[in-house]
Amino acid sequence: MKVCFVTDSYPPNVGGAEIVIQNIVEGIAKYGIGTIVITTKPYNSSSLKSYDKSKVIRIYTPKFLRRLWFLILSFPYTLYYAKDADLIHGTSYGGILQTYIAGKFLGKPTVLTVHEFMGKNWFRFTNNYPVALFYQLAEKIFAKLSFSKFIAVSNFTKNKLIEAGIPHDKIVQIYNGESYAEIKINKSLVETKTELGLNSNDFVFAAYGRTGITKGFEYLVDAIPSVLGEIQSSKFLLILTQDDKRIWKKINNNLKKIDKNRIIIFNSLEKETLFNYLNVSDVIIIPSLSEGFGFTTLESGMLKKDIIASNVGAIPEVISGNYILFEPQSSEAIKIACIRAFHKEFKYKEPMTFNWTDSIKSYLKLYKEIIN
Secondary structure, three states: OEEEEOOOOOOOOOOHHHHHHHHEEEEEHHOOOOOEEEEOOOOOOOOHOOOOEEEEEEEOOOOHHHHHHHHHHHHHHHHHHHEEEEEEEEEEOOHHHHHHHHHHHHOOEEEEOOOOOOHHHHHHOOOOHHHHHHHHHHHHHHHHOOOOOOEEOOOOHHHHHHHHOHHHHEEEEOOOOOOOOOOOOOOOHHHHHHHHOOOOOEEEEEEEEEEOOOOOHHHHHHHHHHHHHHHOOOEEEEEEEEEHHHHHHHHHHHHOOOOHEEEEEEEEOOOOHOOOOOOOOOEEOOOOOOOOOOOHHHHHOOOOOEEEEEEOOHHHOOOOOOEEOOOOOOOHHHHHHHHHOOOOOOOOOOOOOOOHHHHHHHHHHHHHHHOO
């Protein structure tokens, strides 16, 4: 068996979708399945070799409307390389049309992994009308296309696809596995707190991730001054990676107004350092506006940290341990949740099992059923 993957982003690019497709590609390869990946070329390609364990075709695309350019430029590559494959596996959003058209032209079965489905919410999440229009049209189009199967990464995403009119029997729900096989903490709390300049009695709220249009970090930063005023022992640890420039600028402008002695900020960290630092937190905050799965939610549970998170998307599905859910897009709701967390007003949920071993077996079973 050989599978051709079409995805607009792949490691070393960072994000949940990249984690998913890399784990599928490398996971099925361990079972002797041939793979080829058609994707974009990162703008900083100095460390590419360590990521290309499978055959990867990387295409340069302009930054502006990158996914639209990838759709156009990757189409001939998809036709060429997919002709020798048994199945074409695309991903939303940048790998939809070329996967479908190549499948029809070559007579190959096709599957589409749907990470998220947001519909009209695109116009609520971004002021960039062309971008919002592109994504909404992409969703409307792929909901009408006859892929062999649509793969939903959560029950929430599955239900959104059903609402969009995709027949039940065309949808298969396969959970993502863990973002990391294990999370290692190799420093003591005392050592890490000393390194960060924290006192033993500090109550630490932490948040981490990229500042995308659906991540809600701008609302969290707006809430921080109020929380610091209400909880005198509180401090914030923010580990944020730039994504959307407009949101990044707004966040940085608001951060300048906060007492520097009560907030610690990092732009990005290596995995090992990231989890050591998160381990000093009392509570991890996840202010997302939408989540098709939610790797940050899963990782926070794996760290066994108390969590406060937006009540959106698949977060209630994936969350575990002590948690508080709040309404999204509200700095006031975040402040209230932080105060409740300080007073230990949590609910509790037993953790679910998410692992790539089970997920890969489900993918292989699906591939074989479709091909046969």
